[in-house]
Amino acid sequence: MREIQAQTITEAVKNLCIEACYHLPNDVYEAFYHLKETEQSDSAKYILDDLIKNADIARQGEFPICQDTGMAVLFVEIGQDVHINGSLEEALFEGVRQGYTEGYLRKSVVAEPLFERINTKDNTPAFIHYSIAPGDTVKIRMAPKGAGSENKSILKMLVPADGIEGVKNVVLEAVKNAGPNSCPPMVIGVGLGGTMEICAKNAKKACMRDINTENPDKRYAKLEKELLALVNKTGIGAQGFGGTSTAIRVHIEWSPTHIACLPVAVNINCHAARHAEIIL
Numbered sequence: 001m002r003e004i005q006a007q008t009i010t011e012a013v014k015n016l017c018i019e020a021c022y023h024l025p026n027d028v029y030e031a032f033y034h035l036k037e038t039e040q041s042d043s044a045k046y047i048l049d050d051l052i053k054n055a056d057i058a059r060q061g062e063f064p065i066c067q068d069t070g071m072a073v074l075f076v077e078i079g080q081d082v083h084i085n086g087s088l089e090e091a092l093f094e095g096v097r098q099g100y101t102e103g104y105l106r107k108s109v110v111a112e113p114l115f116e117r118i119n120t121k122d123n124t125p126a127f128i129h130y131s132i133a134p135g136d137t138v139k140i141r142m143a144p145k146g147a148g149s150e151n152k153s154i155l156k157m158l159v160p161a162d163g164i165e166g167v168k169n170v171v172l173e174a175v176k177n178a179g180p181n182s183c184p185p186m187v188i189g190v191g192l193g194g195t196m197e198i199c200a201k202n203a204k205k206a207c208m209r210d211i212n213t214e215n216p217d218k219r220y221a222k223l224e225k226e227l228l229a230l231v232n233k234t235g236i237g238a239q240g241f242g243g244t245s246t247a248i249r250v251h252i253e254w255s256p257t258h259i260a261c262l263p264v265a266v267n268i269n270c271h272a273a274r275h276a277e278i279i280l
Contacts, residue, residue, distance in 0.1 A: 002079075002136040004280055006086025009138065012278050013095020013126075016142040017072060018103035020276040021064045024055035027211035028187075028248065028273045035185060035238075035245045044243030048185075051238070051271055065272050066183075069105040070144030072096040072126040075205065079135035089128065092140075097122040108147070129201060141277040143208045149186070149268045152178035155200055158262040164223070167192065167264050168230060171250070174266035175231050180240020183270035186247045187211065188231065191265035194255035199263035202253040207269045209251045220252045227252075238271075248273070 029052070036048050058065045074092060078084075084091070100107055100123040109124065110117040133139075154174040158166045171190055178186070189207025191199045214221040227250040237243035248271070257263060 006091035009091040014099040017099025041243030047238040068146035070146040077139040081136040149182040187269040187273040192254040193257035203265035203267035206251040206253040
């Protein structure tokens, strides 16, 4: 049994928060250049240049990429042969607390959603998804999730008869409703199957994937490409200025489901698609 100190996890999460908010991931940065090569709209090319300049300024000056540094979403994969010496959840929360304070990142979490809405002033609690895996490591993937993109999420409980066309319609509905408000070019996570909450979790996991990955199932990988082509035909374009750069990628994650169900969830990431990961 391998032991990991809670303080080690806190330090790692603190650094992940700052890294994700300051440094545009390399895969996303390179995707902007690829979009410029295929984009026909001069306005869209101008916007893509601005997004690249913004990322450069943030990286060089150690500034946040965006003023909305989001809610801290953590996917934590725990090896079954690991023992955490201390409270794991408190270690994760403390990492977010320190990262958002020491990194001068905006604190955007309110303690209660409807009545008082008082800011917690340290961006906790984090929103954590745990899973158990073989081995003796802990993998933490952190994604700051801003409200402009999160507010455009969709969950639809389709029936199997709706099929692939029904899924495509849900994705396009979400994209059109988002328009420029989710700061395109977007990364779009599509969750399929499971129950209502599992479907939404799949969508969140999908939009946090590395840009250059595809679903290991060739059928779903093909659907990812088909959806991306449809999204980029909407004409919304980079920051809503038209063109073919509405989305960088569409990613799908799925789970088994009930014979009478076809849940579909869409979760959108803004152009920054912020994420950072560490394996301890």
